[in-house]
Amino acid sequence: xxxxxxxxxxxxxxxxxxxxxxxxxxxxxxxxxxxxxxxxxxxxxxxxxxxxxxxxxxxxxxxxxxxxxxxxxxxxxxxxxxxxxxxxxxxxxxxxxxxxxxxxxxxxxxxxxxxxxxxxxxxxxxxxxxxxxxxxxxxxxxxxxxxxxxxxxxxxxxxxxxxxxxxxxxxxxxxxxxxxxxxxxxxxxxxxxxxxxxxxxxxxxxxxxxxxxxxxxxxxxxxxxxxxxxxxxxxxxxxxxxxxxxxxxxxxxxxxxxxxxxxxxxxxxxxxxxxxxxxxxxxxxxxxxxxxxxxxxxxxxxxxxxx
Numbered sequence: 001x002x003x004x005x006x007x008x009x010x011x012x013x014x015x016x017x018x019x020x021x022x023x024x025x026x027x028x029x030x031x032x033x034x035x036x037x038x039x040x041x042x043x044x045x046x047x048x049x050x051x052x053x054x055x056x057x058x059x060x061x062x063x064x065x066x067x068x069x070x071x072x073x074x075x076x077x078x079x080x081x082x083x084x085x086x087x088x089x090x091x092x093x094x095x096x097x098x099x100x101x102x103x104x105x106x107x108x109x110x111x112x113x114x115x116x117x118x119x120x121x122x123x124x125x126x127x128x129x130x131x132x133x134x135x136x137x138x139x140x141x142x143x144x145x146x147x148x149x150x151x152x153x154x155x156x157x158x159x160x161x162x163x164x165x166x167x168x169x170x171x172x173x174x175x176x177x178x179x180x181x182x183x184x185x186x187x188x189x190x191x192x193x194x195x196x197x198x199x200x201x202x203x204x205x206x207x208x209x210x211x212x213x214x215x216x217x218x219x220x221x222x223x224x225x226x227x228x229x230x231x232x233x234x235x236x237x238x239x240x241x242x243x244x245x246x247x248x249x250x251x252x253x254x255x256x257x258x259x260x261x262x263x264x265x266x267x268x269x270x271x272x273x274x275x276x277x278x279x280x281x282x283x284x285x286x287x288x289x290x291x292x293x294x295x296x297x298x299x300x301x302x303x304x305x306x307x
Contacts, residue, residue: 003031011036017045018123019112045126057290059083059136061167062096063153070151070169071099072284073110074139082134089160091128095121096162099141107138144171144280150178152185156193168192169282172265176272184268184276187255192283197248200280205243213242248281 003026011022011033017040029035059076060083073096075088082088094116102110111122121138129136144151149172156166168189172181199205217238221231244250249262261278269276 003033007031007033011040015040015045016126016129018120018126021045021123021126045130057287059139059286060089060092060159060163061155061165061284061286062092063155063162063167063169064096064100065151065153065169066100068147068149068151069100069143069145070153070171070282071096071102071141071143072167072169072282073099073141074284074286076137076139076287076290078134078136082132082136083159085132087132088128088136089163091124092163093160095124095138099143102141102143105141105143107141110141111138140284142169142282142284144169144282146171146173146279148175149173149276149279150181150185152182152189154186154189154193156190165286166193167282167284170278171280172276173279174269174272174274174276176269176274176276180268180272181276184265188261188264188278188281191251191254191261192248192281194254195248195251196283196285197251197281198246200247200278201249202243202247205247210239210242214239249278 007026008019008022011017011026012019015022015037017025021040022036025036025039026033029039057076058078058080059074062073062075064071064073073092075092075095077083077088095110098113098115098121099110102113111120111125113121115121115124117124125136125138152170152172153162154168154170155162155164156168158164170185170189170192172185174181198209214235217235218231220238221234224231224234226234249260249265251261253259253261253264265276265278
């Protein structure tokens with residue numbers, strides 16, 4: 001029985017096994033998906049199967065830089081205990097370094113890339129799950145690059161070199177010296193870690209977020225009972241403030257609480273005698289957007305006893 005690429009994908013999702021292992025299992029079973037699952041389990045390659053539904057909201061963020069290019073990668077685990085495991089940390093570090101050579105921000109391409117010790121990143125991940133005994137996921141990656149200048153990394157409260165829970169990259173395009181860019185980049189990265197900008201500038205803010213804020217502002221304005229023309233100005237003012245507070249270049253620098261980031265960058269360029277452009281940034285905070293499972297342990301025990 002023939003099988004399709006979708007079958008391979010399905011088998012990978014169900015078992016956590018590597019692509020080549022899944023294809024081999026399907027070849028051997030004539031495309032029978034259930035038989036392929038059993039075959040992978042029999043070989044110990046489907047150890048992640050029962051764990052795949054568990055929330056993986058802990059883990060580590062890794063950052064790696066090579067000159068004008070930098071990348072951040074988030075790898076999740078189920079518990080913080082695993083995040084402190086040497087094997088897991090080594091995997092995150094190596095995977096982040098591999099990501100430097102992957103074009104774009106495609107996690108699937110990263111998992112298919114060659115791993116330094118053999119096989120692919122995906123194979124190493126499957127081995128991690130099997131040997132550590134906990135679900136793990138390469139969740140996301142983001143690359144920034146400049147034609148000339150420097151990408152500066154920063155890890156807030158690092159668990160190990162270039163590994164932690166909040167990783168930042170700052171991409172500075174300039175002819176200024178590396179020392180100047182390094183110092184400026186570190187300061188801006190610390191600001192980003194603390195201030196949590198949502199976009200580089202106002203134009204980059206998510207349209208849905210703006211629409212949501214506008215609706216809230218309209219409701220507040222309506223409650224004021226003021227004329228419609230005044231309400232409209234109140235709404236526009238609220239949106240302008242939201243954009244200013246959440247776009248990196250217009251945010252007030254946390255180190256002096258008065259100077260917009262754009263002015264900080266411009267002044268640094270004047271002092272260095274070379275224009276500096278803050279081209280892009282990355283801020284990865286571990287578990288952003290993941291809903292963690294909240295388990296009532298007492299209820300679990302009671303249910304087990306009752307069962």
